[in-house]
Amino acid sequence: DIQMTQSPPSLSASLGETVSIECRASEDIYSNLAWYQQKSGKSPQLLIYYASSLQDGVPSRFSGSGSGTQYSLKISGMQPEDEGVYYCLQGSKYPPTFGSGTKLEIK
Amino acid sequence: EVQLQESGPGLVKPSQSLSLTCSVTGYSITSNYWGWIRKFPGNKMEWIGHISYSGSTSYNPSLKSRISITRDTSKNQFFLQLNSVTTEDTATYYCASAKRYWDFAYWGQGTLVTVSS
Numbered sequence: 001d002i003q004m005t006q007s008p009p010s011l012s013a014s015l016g017e018t019v020s021i022e023c024r025a026s027e028d029i030y031s032n033l034a035w036y037q038q039k040s041g042k043s044p045q046l047l048i049y050y051a052s053s054l055q056d057g058v059p060s061r062f063s064g065s066g067s068g069t070q071y072s073l074k075i076s077g078m079q080p081e082d083e084g085v086y087y088c089l090q091g092s093k094y095p096p097t098f099g100s101g102t103k104l105e106i107k
Numbered sequence: 108e109v110q111l112q113e114s115g116p117g118l119v120k121p122s123q124s125l126s127l128t129c130s131v132t133g134y135s136i137t138s139n140y141w142g143w144i145r146k147f148p149g150n151k152m153e154w155i156g157h158i159s160y161s162g163s164t165s166y167n168p169s170l171k172s173r174i175s176i177t178r179d180t181s182k183n184q185f186f187l188q189l190n191s192v193t194t195e196d197t198a199t200y201y202c203a204s205a206k207r208y209w210d211f212a213y214w215g216q217g218t219l220v221t222v223s224s
Binding site: 001032034036043044045046049050055085087089090091094095096097098100101103 | 150151152153154165166167168169201203207208209210211212214215216217
């Protein structure tokens with residue numbers, strides 16, 4: 001299975017701060033990567049697919065980048081509603097595998 | 108609007124089978140991929156498997172000997188059966204829909220399944 005190493009495990013950010021979360025794959029995943037946000041008590045929500053494509057309805061402060069084995073999610077201007085746990089998911093090879101999650105909180 | 112709803116018992120005894128139903132409205136399960144994902148206590152997420160628009164299935168090799176995903180297109184539902192459960196199968200189970208089998212745009216609300224005697 002492809003291993004997804006996600007960092008940091010947790011993060012605290014001030015309102016308006018820019019935040020980055022990283023995922024590193026154990027092999028090239030050719031941008032077949034999605035980012036999800038899960039708020040407390042809710043189901044995950046798709047933010048980004050194909051590493052950098054913004055899902056419909058997702059605020060433009062969310063962006064994704066990367067290639068090969070290294071990918072990142074950026075939030076440009078932290079908002080209170082952005083608190084939650086963020087996951088990456090690779091879809092290059094079966095089985096799809098998740099990162100371990102990053103818990104993001106407001107400072 | 109696409110909506111998914113999981114249903115099934117919240118408590119299962121060890122060695123028994125876990126059976127869940129995902130009822131879908133607003134979209135036909137003969138399009139897209141329809142998957143099961145679970146979240147363990149402590150945030151770890153695991154893809155369990157899916158059934159495709161054509162009815163073909165793919166399973167996580169870590170569970171392959173114990174799981175079955177089927178569907179009823181007349182009711183627009185798909186199902187998960189996980190056999191020989193242990194306490195390590197305790198998790199919140201989600202059903203979800205994806206265009207490319209990994210970009211899950213629609214999710215159910217999740218159902219907590221506890222394995223305990």
